[in-house]
Amino acid sequence: MTFLAIDAWWWPFVFILVAGWLATDGWRFLGVYLGGKMSEESDILVFVRCIATALVAAVIANLLVFPGGALADSPLALRIAAAAVSFGTYLAARKNILLGILAGEAVLLTGLYLL
């Protein structure tokens, strides 16, 4: 039962509703219901944040190593180098996200147009 498993217009929307809406608003509604019963500092939340961070990091690494579409034609070394420059610039610019993104994109585009 993958995203493309059923060839009907409604199936992707059902997939998004269950895997997207239910899996996010479920937590938000639980948050309203629990009210003040949960603390931001509790140890279980450190665990929760660790798993969420590792999961999103895994998606990012997969997008860089096994990209789809137009990025798939670029060399892996260029993508890694651009990502590294982006992260380095972000740290050097005192955690400025926009500068980090611009630097990485500049490296990627330069590489793509030169190669």
Added chain:
Amino acid sequence: MNRHGSPEATDREGRAVWFLRGVWRSFSIPGLVLVSAFIGFAGLAREAGLTLAQTVFMTGIVWALPAKVVLVGAVLSGNSLPAATFAVALSSVRLAPMVVALTPELRTEKTRPWVLYFLSHFVAVTSWVLAMESLRRVPRDMRTVYYAGLGSTLVLVNMAVVAVVFLVASRLPPQMSAALFFLTPVYFLTSLWGSARERAGHVAMVLGLAAGPVFHVLLPGFDLLAAGVIGGGLAYAWHRAQRRREFVG
């Protein structure tokens, strides 16, 4: 004094003013960074084979960007519905404590529960940070209205951004399409590092980056779940060990 005089009219005008102030608050640097992230997300979803309608629907109904990126990642990896749901749910647990922290700020004794459930849908990192920053300067009985203005504007603007990028992207040269796709990983590479509350978050990020491609090859279909649980679990174990060492000496 208000020339309409009656308390209801004054109240209604006050609400409109605070709603608009919420709308205005969304036009900010964090809001701009978020728009750039959604430009990238639209490119990602398009390259993953999603349609315009599916992507705009996903933007409105899921809203939290990490959850959507995990969802599209699961679609790209060919994950089944249960595996995708589980991965998205694991990536979104943190929404619950964020809502827990925000709700007492929004609520008065008269606030109806459905209003709070409805407003909780707008909770994602950017709107939450902006709200936590500005709510204390908003009169308590105007806070739900203010957050409704702030949250709904962010959602609607980014749904529009996604739709426009989707339409424009087909006319881009391949290099620019590649750069558009590249936006999502670099955005999260930087923002994820900055959002870590404790050192363990950085450890989890590095482990997740390494584990993603490894499990993509070893455990196709369950790569995200495995990377999240194992990478996150190891980071947490590191966190516990670290703290025990602090206690001992």
